[in-house]
Amino acid sequence: RKEVEQDPGPFNVPEGATVAFNCTYSNSASQSFFWYRQDCRKEPKLLMSVYSSGNEDGRFTAQLNRASQYISLLIRDSKLSDSATYLCVVNPGSARQLTFGSGTQLTVLP
Amino acid sequence: DAGVIQSPRHEVTEMGQEVTLRCKPISGHDYLFWYRQTMMRGLELLIYFNNNVPIDDSGMPEDRFSAKMPNASFSTLKIQPSEPRDSAVYFCASGFGYSPLHFGNGTRLTVT
Numbered sequence: 001r002k003e004v005e006q007d008p009g010p011f012n013v014p015e016g017a018t019v020a021f022n023c024t025y026s027n028s029a030s031q032s033f034f035w036y037r038q039d040c041r042k043e044p045k046l047l048m049s050v051y052s053s054g055n056e057d058g059r060f061t062a063q064l065n066r067a068s069q070y071i072s073l074l075i076r077d078s079k080l081s082d083s084a085t086y087l088c089v090v091n092p093g094s095a096r097q098l099t100f101g102s103g104t105q106l107t108v109l110p
Numbered sequence: 111d112a113g114v115i116q117s118p119r120h121e122v123t124e125m126g127q128e129v130t131l132r133c134k135p136i137s138g139h140d141y142l143f144w145y146r147q148t149m150m151r152g153l154e155l156l157i158y159f160n161n162n163v164p165i166d167d168s169g170m171p172e173d174r175f176s177a178k179m180p181n182a183s184f185s186t187l188k189i190q191p192s193e194p195r196d197s198a199v200y201f202c203a204s205g206f207g208y209s210p211l212h213f214g215n216g217t218r219l220t221v222t
Binding site for chain 2: 042097101
């Protein structure tokens with residue numbers, strides 16, 4: 001089983017739609033969680049951290065369920081500029097390294 | 111701050127040649143990571159350093175790969191000899207403590 005698993009998609013949604021991505025992780029001792037965004041042929045960039053109580057940043061909402069070991073990202077009122085690959089990222093434990101999911105590809109259509 | 115700087119942006123080389131990738135982390139960051147990204151395997155951690163000391167190199171594919179960090183502002187990843195299966199985008203990233211990582215633009219390596 002992979003340490004971090006994501007639905008690869010692709011997700012093709014119309015502008016204005018709400019879309020949700022899920023991610024599961026295998027290490028119950030995982031400490032910290034993030035969503036990164038990667039545009040085509042670019043480097044990954046931090047979208048948002050994921051906190052235990054859930055957090056929101058504008059149109060983006062992240063949730064963490066430790067009991068079920070999954071993380072979610074909700075994008076409301078999607079824009080064309082949201083088209084990218086979204087990477088679920090987990091710090092698996094006391095060590096510093098981050099483990100990346102394989103990414104979920106989103107295309108927002110006009 | 112200029113961010114994480116990698117060079118070269120693109121590298122095309124022939125099988126058997128030595129390849130050296132370079133990275134300058136963000137000033138003040140105490141962690142440096144080398145990742146490799148391919149379509150098949152996604153982002154894979156190769157090695158990471160803390161305060162210039164290699165901490166975990168278990169992701170380095172084989173002895174052909176080596177990485178160094180002689181000081182806080184510079185790191186290299188070397189492949190010798192290179193093989194076509196090494197073709198990928200190599201990312202360097204840096205961070206401070208447990209803060210999120212900042213990635214460089216990457217080096218796109220093609221080995222023919």
